Amino acid sequence: MDRMVIQELSDETLVYDLERNRALCLNRTSALVWRYCDGRTSFEQVESVLERELELPDGEEAVWIALRQLQRNHLLRDGLNVPETAKHYTRRVFLTKMARVGAAVMVPMIISIVAPTAAHAATCINVPCRGKGQGGRGSGDGRNGGFCPEGSVPGQACGPPDCTCVCKKAGAILRCTP
Amino acid sequence: MAKLDRLGWTDGISFVAYGRRVGIRVNASRMLERIARCLPPGWKPSSDPLVERLYSFVAGGAGTSSRVRRFHLLYSGASRIARTLDLEDLQQALTTDLQLYVAEMARRRLFVHAGVVEWGGEAIVIPGRSYSGKSSLVAALVRAGATYYSDEYAVFSERGTVCPFRIPLTMRTGSPENGKVRSLEQACKTLEAKPAPVGLVVLTNYRPGVKWHPKMLSPGSALLGILAYTVAARTRPRAALRVLSKVVSQTPVLRGERGEADEMACQLLDCMSQSQFSRHGIRPGFQGQKG
Numbered sequence: 072m073d074r075m076v077i078q079e080l081s082d083e084t085l086v087y088d089l090e091r092n093r094a095l096c097l098n099r100t101s102a103l104v105w106r107y108c109d110g111r112t113s114f115e116q117v118e119s120v121l122e123r124e125l126e127l128p129d130g131e132e133a134v135w136i137a138l139r140q141l142q143r144n145h146l147l148r149d150g151l152n153v154p155e156t157a158k159h160y161t162r163r164v165f166l167t168k169m170a171r172v173g174a175a176v177m178v179p180m181i182i183s184i185v186a187p188t189a190a191h192a193a194t195c196i197n198v199p200c201r202g203k204g205q206g207g208r209g210s211g212d213g214r215n216g217g218f219c220p221e222g223s224v225p226g227q228a229c230g231p232p233d234c235t236c237v238c239k240k241a242g243a244i245l246r247c248t249p
Numbered sequence: 250m251a252k253l254d255r256l257g258w259t260d261g262i263s264f265v266a267y268g269r270r271v272g273i274r275v276n277a278s279r280m281l282e283r284i285a286r287c288l289p290p291g292w293k294p295s296s297d298p299l300v301e302r303l304y305s306f307v308a309g310g311a312g313t314s315s316r317v318r319r320f321h322l323l324y325s326g327a328s329r330i331a332r333t334l335d336l337e338d339l340q341q342a343l344t345t346d347l348q349l350y351v352a353e354m355a356r357r358r359l360f361v362h363a364g365v366v367e368w369g370g371e372a373i374v375i376p377g378r379s380y381s382g383k384s385s386l387v388a389a390l391v392r393a394g395a396t397y398y399s400d401e402y403a404v405f406s407e408r409g410t411v412c413p414f415r416i417p418l419t420m421r422t423g424s425p426e427n428g429k430v431r432s433l434e435q436a437c438k439t440l441e442a443k444p445a446p447v448g449l450v451v452l453t454n455y456r457p458g459v460k461w462h463p464k465m466l467s468p469g470s471a472l473l474g475i476l477a478y479t480v481a482a483r484t485r486p487r488a489a490l491r492v493l494s495k496v497v498s499q500t501p502v503l504r505g506e507r508g509e510a511d512e513m514a515c516q517l518l519d520c521m522s523q524s525q526f527s528r529h530g531i532r533p534g535f536q537g538q539k540g
Binding site: 076078080081082083084085087089092094096097098182183184186187188189190192 | 349352353361362378467468469470472473476477478479480481482483484486487489490491494497498
């Protein structure tokens with residue numbers, strides 16, 4: 072857990088992945104499963120905890136859905152062997168099943184964002200893109216001199232439609248350059 | 250850096266802003282007056298010659314020949330961050346870089362890119378990037394009687410209260426591609442700048458013709474929503490999560506697209522006045538839904 076910062080809220084758990092610079096929000100169900108992924112608790116025990124805490128008629132499906140999400144979001148240290156019978160479990164099917172038996176449950180869910188860099192979080196300065204030959208500095212949305220937007224490729228346009236700036240590699244970063 | 254140090258520096262200023270020591274040196278003393286306008290709110294002069302960040306402001310202008318014009322240059326440390334023939338642009342580059350540095354590195358404060366106003370002793374925080382319309386909404390709220398705190402950054406204390414960051418309100422006119430800026434004279438109440446508890450956070454962006462039907466976010470979703478605009482999210486994630494969790498635990502956070510700013514401003518202030526928002530639902534009379 073050295074590579075993670077964890078912040079508990081009332082019903083949710085926030086996790087910041089320091090390696091990937093991702094922030095994740097685990098709802099109550101996912102957080103409960105994650106808490107018991109400690110290398111000592113068996114699958115059946117986790118299942119029982121979920122059935123007890125969340126009043127689920129059957130916890131197996133919820134646990135597998137949660138585990139797959141945790142693995143997808145790099146919150147499990149070891150790999151996950153999902154049995155064939157559990158591969159078809161989905162959140163939508165689970166929710167429909169629970170609705171049929173009248174159980175109001177929280178489907179395991181993890182939402183995440185990529186944490187912004189300082190420049191990406193801040194505003195673009197009030198210098199419009201001038202194409203060639205001018206200075207100025209933008210930050211994150213493709214103004215010349217600033218950082219290229221996320222997903223940019225060197226050589227591609229990085230500014231608004233009337234801007235002639237392109238993305239260029241400057242050391243380790245991509246800058247929007249006239 | 251040694252090359253830069255050998256240039257003729259005639260004057261400079263050393264100051265502290267949000268716990269960080271910054272120095273700015275100039276090659277022409279007359280530039281200091283311009284530089285004073287670039288300093289972040291709340292700066293205090295410092296006599297300490299040792300600084301954590303050094304800017305070098307090189308005024309160009311006409312050379313010995315009338316056909317030669319030298320560029321104005323701005324360096325942060327040894328890195329050049331601006332090169333322009335327009336002194337105003339250089340000032341703007343300094344202002345922005347300074348603000349960004351202070352916002353990222355501030356001690357005991359967390360900066361979120363947001364507009365902020367105060368109403369009835371509580372702050373309304375409107376996180377958003379450029380062209381999301383937050384400055385328009387802040388201006389509309391101020392016109393409706395709210396107290397202007399900032400249209401650039403919400404500065405959160407460790408306790409989750411928000412402090413003013415008063416720089417002149419600016420708004421863009423025209424399309425983003427046009428990018429023109431005009432300064433807007435805004436009526437600030439001349440009150441002592443003091444931290445205010447957060448009464449409401451609104452995650453919104455402007456879309457013409459849209460009616461505002463916000464959803465109330467869970468604390469976790471709300472925290473992620475605000476973190477997306479937090480300047481020090483990557484450099485100080487622990488502090489960011491700690492401070493923002495205090496904010497979202499005691500403040501409703503709404504998300505939804507909005508229409509015209511003046512209409513929305515009236516709605517927001519009306520609801521704040523009547524204390525219609527609560528963490529567990531929204532009372533009738535307000536077009537919102539829990540999400």
